[in-house]
Amino acid sequence: MVEQLQSLRGMVDLLPAATARWQALETTARDHFRRAGVHEIRTPLLEATELFARGIGEATDVVGKEMYSFVDRGDRPCTLRPEGTAGVVRAALQHGLLSQGPQRLWYGGPMFRYERPQGGRQRQFHQIGLEFLGFADPRSDVEAIAIAWDLLAALGLGDLTLEINSLGTPDDRRRYRERLVAWLEQHHDALDGDSQQRLTTNPLRILDSKNPDTQRLLIEAPQLIDSLEDSSRDRFEQVLAGLAELAIPTVRNPRLVRGLDYYGHTAFEITSGALGAQATVCGGGRYDGLVEQLGGPATACIGWALGLERLLILQERSGTTAAAPPPDVYLVNQGDGAGALALRLARQLRQAGLAVELDLSGAGFGKQLKRADRSGARWAVLLGDREAAAGLAQLKDLQGDGGEGPATVPLADLAARLLPAGG
RNA sequence: GCGGGCGUCGCCAAGCGGUUAAGGCAGCGGCUUGUGGCGCCGCUAUUCGGGGGUUCGAAUCCCCUCGCUCGCCCCA
Structure with a gap:
């Protein structure tokens, strides 16, 4: 490998x-x-x-x-x-x-x-x-x-x-740096190693050292504000x-x-x-x-x-959550005729403003519906060859309890049917 | 760049020198060849980040290396 x-x-x-x-x-x-x-x-x-x-x-x-x-x-x-x-x-x-x-x-x-x-x-x-x-x-x-x-x-x-x-100002800082360095040099031995080095390279940075001993020492040091x-x-x-x-x-x-x-x-x-x-x-x-x-x-x-x-x-x-929004519609389709039509229908629904996930697996209705459910989509639109031939689709509300069966809707009415409910 | 901890399936995770590497989640398939959410059944790591070594024998010990992580440093 x-x-x-x-x-x-x-x-x-x-x-x-x-x-x-x-x-x-x-x-x-x-x-x-x-x-x-x-x-x-x-x-x-x-x-x-x-x-x-x-x-x-x-x-x-x-x-x-x-x-x-x-x-x-x-x-x-x-x-x-x-x-x-x-x-x-x-x-x-x-x-x-x-x-x-x-x-x-x-x-x-x-x-x-x-x-x-x-x-x-x-x-x-x-x-x-x-x-x-x-x-x-x-x-x-x-x-x-x-x-x-x-x-x-x-x-x-x-x-x-x-x-x-x-x-x-730069002048303020120059003035302060001199005072600070002068003071720190008197306490050179009390400084941690890093700070001793910075005394020559960048003395102001010593001020925000995380070393507790250095911090304790700095309480007595000249303050920038005074310069x-x-x-x-x-x-x-x-x-x-x-x-x-x-x-x-x-x-x-x-x-x-x-x-x-x-x-x-x-x-x-x-x-x-x-x-x-x-x-x-x-x-x-x-x-x-x-x-x-x-x-x-x-x-x-x-x-x-x-x-x-x-x-x-x-x-x-802090527990703020942000989940990716699920699609509005999961488009279940099976059969050659329905498959070709589904491709077109998905495009049409998307142009109408809906978020549509098209199932491309070729699996059976049951499998696809399972995936539809897991996608979190509100609606499943089912298109089989029988529906395709009749210019119809079945529409299921996936968020209902399944009590009422699927509705049969003419393809031309689908977008209108789904849009107002989408919000 | 320096010091400490860690690294087992996509994710979580048991195992801590001895035959086939638990389990859960997810995934896939089936029960159900045209109808979801539940349930049941099955499949999914010849391999334990990678490479060496020790040993009759290693995921388990040692070394190196890569990565992650915590602290230093630095900064957002």
Whole structure:
């Protein structure tokens, strides 16, 4: 026997049993964005490696060790997108969207990160994200976050925590980094190994270390908020006030820093305690410097991304169900004449708007009816050669108890007979 | 990339060194060659993720490998 081929590690198939749930999720999201006046943008899965290196930051883990990169046949360094923002900004610049005014955009689709798979973490995973390009007002932060919060609620998810922080301006951060490093160096020996390393590579990331000893130590450390200029702090307060006014509960987390270089000012995460180690369902923040960094005009932006696999895990845990809808009609047929006619009848009923499953097995009526029952269809339409010759069909209500026998209906009347009852 | 756990039919699952690898669900066939849901009967793993090894003998022990899973890391 030939060795069984498998999907690549961390790459997951979505079988028919799962796709109903995904479609429901996508439908809800699409409608939510439509009502929020946010428009969809679709960009390629594959981009020049340089886009991510410049956009996300060379020093980040996502760029440094998690990208699916390769050189194509034209010797171009390419990368499967590890996140959506960089591509959206690139597309907006390339097509001059920003000169048409501020953009309210959303995107969805697969992202790729070469990591060790874990619950809620795959190598190909799916995100839905929002990007507001060209919005500086603190109210845009509030609205962006509110859209995420409400979408999660529309998807039936409660019991979530919105953690929020301000990373201030690049100057604020530079100032803070110096203070923090100075302080941490005095406590160098008390830090865990990972954090000691990050002291030189990315000291701010030490703040959200999961090491309990490090966390205990950090309680005494200088706080980012104290290094913010007044204007940054005011801005943050306005965002918090705006969220409070919308009755969206926030938890200030002074140690929330996030891993992508482009974030500044508002940074937030929406987390759930039901997800284990991968607790973040939605994360985002302001990235006022990114557009410029990618060669565009200085443009204030805020955005977020939402992990669909994690969302689905939460929906499942909270018992939300979504089953694939059964067909309206199961078309039982037997005999050559009836078989040919059934093919035509199925098409005709479908054109009339009914969902029709046509039995192609050639099995007996009993077998087919059994399958009709299991399909969950409301109606069985039976077509044998006797009926075919007479231009009739038998109609059975599969959801009744079988008390009344099948009705005999002229083929021409079938659609009309079934449609009003279908609802 | 690092550490722990796991891997028996499409799914759930017994077996834990000794002749033919339980069972349930699903599937298929029959009872019922033109009429469903119930019931009954039968069929469906020469094989235990894959490859080596130990042994008279392995699904059961060892090694490697692949995959899953939990934690670290990272993030959605």
